Amino acid sequence: MSRSVTAVLGALLGIIGLVAIAVPGLTTPLPTGDAFVLLVGVVLVLGAVGQIQRRRTTELRYAETPDAELAVDLPTPGDDLDRRLDRLRLTRFNEAQRHRLRDELGDVAVTTIQRRERCSPAEATEALEAGTWTDDPFAAAFFTGLAPDVGASARVRELLHRESPFKRRAIRAIEAIERLQEGEDD
């Protein structure tokens, strides 16, 4: 509503202006002092600044056209875990997330150890906690929570690695589980 009021007001002023060209006497009562004119000018320039601010804070809002051409995209099993492993770098100190990951990997590891060694779940869990299920000290350390049983140079190399030690060990644990499983298939 206010828009149409301003529009009408603007149109009226415009008409008055045009008429004033023909009848100059119409605008003589208006003040024309230097100070007043300068004030009007400054107000207008401030208006310009206001417009710039408005532009800066307003987003363009065009309709998004949908992707009609793409067929549906489906996940590959394990996508979620990859995403979570990648996010570890951002949530380096998220202990709960790490616990969850360790538990999940631990479940798979226990099942695989059971399958491989044909033992009870308790024995498999024991082997996992003792770190005796694999030759890879880093993979074993992922579940034991202890320092891997390797020389200082290997530790330093792990620390200098691009990935965090946790992620690095998680990946090595997965590789170790895979080796264990492939051994079973033979």
Place this chain on the structure above:
Amino acid sequence: MTEDDTPRSDGGRSVDTTTAEADAVEADAATAAAAGADAPDAETGGADGVDAGVRPAESNATDAFARDEPSVEEDAEPGRRETPTPGGDSAEARADSEPAASTGPVTTTVRSATLRSTNHWVGFATLAFLAGGLGVALRSRSLLLAAVVGVGYLAYANVTEAPEPRLAVERTLSTERPEPGDTVEVRVVVENVGETVLPDLRIVEQVPEALAVTDGPARTATALRPGARMTFTYSVLARRGAYEFDGLTVMARNASGSRERECDLSTEPISITCLAPIDATAAVPLRGLTSPYTGRVSTDTSGEGTEFASLREYQHGDALSRIDWNSYARDGTLATMEFREERMATVVVVLDLRGAAYLQAGEDGLHAVDRGIDATRRIFNSLLDTGDRVGLAAFASESVWLAPGAGATHQARARDLLSTHPALSPTPPDERVYVRWQLRRLHQRLDDDAQVVFVSPVPDDTSTLVARSLQVRGHPVTVVSPDATLRDTPGHTLAAIERSNRLNDLRGSGVRVVDWAGDERLGEALERARRRWSG
């Protein structure tokens, strides 16, 4: 300017249309280049206070023209893109031709619409303010005049409203019953049947989600005068299933682009039905089992059959053909030969169509459910061929059940179900699948001696639970599992290990498992499994 946002009732329409037309005239005056100059003539006639009584007649005429037009256009230039009809021609066509029987573009209905400001011109007033302010402060006439130009542009940007598109659409398909893998060309004719110019119109086709567009974008951008039409074509790759094209997303802006109306239009539906080929088979080895019908499954019961089982003492009434004459010649005793009875099996192929089963190894190729449905079809056909009674069921968002049967009609029914049942769509279901409830239902439906072939990628423990539950209830279960896992990243590897453990677990509880790798033919996987089971 939000008044136009409200839905227009029929009574109010003529008034509103008049203002809209007035807008269009203004828009046209401002952007003659964009929209063409001869259209407003007809419209101003309309806007000059012709009342609602006359208007329907005019739109009838437009309709008649719409119905006629395709033949005219197709004769001239069949299948071409961008064939706007010049205004003069359309008037002639309207006058000359009789309404013909052929269907032309059909008026669409608006399912939903939103109106918004695009903020395209926000901040443009800076120029006017700045020029005006400096002009006043410095007492410079030229700067002050420059501000007037800015005001003019602002008026142009803000005075008009986004037009309300009234479109008629005709969609034609090169074929409505393609084979899987065929390319279907879709031709869309859009006509502006409203009375306003649409200076900036973007049209995006609502292609069924499962279909991939192989050629040409399924969208277009154009300007349409009243009565003008344009055509765009694109191609989709047909895949198994029934798909409906029934909508367009349309964005209409005013000439300055400051306002925009986004509409979801409902068009006359047209559908593709793509049935899977009928002849493919893949024999799944069945378990030894009993059912009262003769068939190909050997049993341990002696009786009628072809494979020798044992000899017994002759009893009065035994058929002469079954007497072992060799034994009679040897020692003069009459003995009757017994054969292994061969009986018909009852098999129900159960599909896993839960959301979790919709998995795909990598980006390309068929996903697990598509492969599973393909396998189901082959197994179904092969079992029918060997004289077994086969049924279909699924864990899906809708009930899927085809009671075990035999014969050509049954086969046709199954083919139809596997090709077009909505629950078997290539896109994951939106609704939850209640597995426990459906499992109970399945138990009730299965005959006591029915075997189950469970087709599932075994994505989680629920699928192993299903297989084991069926097995425990006395239905021998064979799991055919399309493998959708990869081993390229740690996460994928772990998922593959988990699946392998699950399959191993199933084998441990007596379920037969066919692990069907992604790069393998189903026949090979079944053969491998057969060797494993017999070895």
